[in-house]
Amino acid sequence: MKELVIATKNPDKKREIIRLLGGLRIKVISLDRYPGCPDVKEGSRSFRENAVRKAMAVSRFTGKPALADDSGLETDALNGRPGVRSSRFAGRGATYAQNNCKLLRMLAGRKAEHRGAQFRCVVAVCDYPRLAGTVEGRIRGRIAFAPKGRYGFGYDPVFIVPRYGKTFAQLGPKIKHRISHRARALRKAKKLIVKTAIKAPSRLPQDKSSGKSLISLCPCL
Ligand code: IMP
Numbered sequence: 001m002k003e004l005v006i007a008t009k010n011p012d013k014k015r016e017i018i019r020l021l022g023g024l025r026i027k028v029i030s031l032d033r034y035p036g037c038p039d040v041k042e043g044s045r046s047f048r049e050n051a052v053r054k055a056m057a058v059s060r061f062t063g064k065p066a067l068a069d070d071s072g073l074e075t076d077a078l079n080g081r082p083g084v085r086s087s088r089f090a091g092r093g094a095t096y097a098q099n100n101c102k103l104l105r106m107l108a109g110r111k112a113e114h115r116g117a118q119f120r121c122v123v124a125v126c127d128y129p130r131l132a133g134t135v136e137g138r139i140r141g142r143i144a145f146a147p148k149g150r151y152g153f154g155y156d157p158v159f160i161v162p163r164y165g166k167t168f169a170q171l172g173p174k175i176k177h178r179i180s181h182r183a184r185a186l187r188k189a190k191k192l193i194v195k196t197a198i199k200a201p202s203r204l205p206q207d208k209s210s211g212k213s214l215i216s217l218c219p220c221l
């Protein structure tokens with residue numbers, strides 16, 4: 001069976017991605033199998049660029065096709081913040097609770113109609129050095145006045161899905177995995193995965209220093 005490495009060290013995102021990829025005839029491999037895999041700095045201003053950088057770095061290191069997700073929360077009142085800085089909104093190493101607390105403090109005094117927000121998720125699939133593509137999923141909602149619910153992770157306790165009038169953390173995984181930004185992105189990504197990791201011919205052995213196929217480097221072939 002063909003393999004795909006999930007390029008994330010965030011156990012919450014990994015769990016969701018693995019569940020959402022269910023049904024594909026593919027062996028999903030966790031990055032835990034590659035403890036030496038270097039961290040990719042998320043320095044850029046776009047989810048897409050971060051996702052591509054992570055997928056490329058992991059595919060290059062592992063020698064296997066890789067999928068990376070870069071995601072976050074954008075609020076209207078804060079001009080899109082925290083955005084690409086979602087995981088470190090309250091500082092490097094901040095906990096989910098600290099990030100939520102900072103967000104609620106910054107939105108204090110704003111009425112429900114001025115608390116609009118969206119989750120975005122960009123997924124990149126690549127087989128180094130080839131980028132199969134990127135896809136995006138979004139979901140609109142609004143920020144609650146206080147955290148509610150016990151499921152999920154990150155900003156789930158403060159993100160209200162208007163159709164249900166409940167936060168993702170109250171709705172639980174069954175509903176979240178049907179409608180979330182990540183679910184929408186991964187549904188689109190399945191086509192890229194099939195093209196890249198399932199139907200693509202097995203990789204030729206590669207030269208580590210140049211990244212070129214050993215067969216194409218061999219003058220007699
Ligand atoms: P990164 O993609 O690893 O930079 O992290 C994205 C950050 O955005 C996470 O640490 C969470 O704070 C937030 N985030 C992304 N997706 C979700 C989600 O589905 N629920 C709640 N928070 C999320």
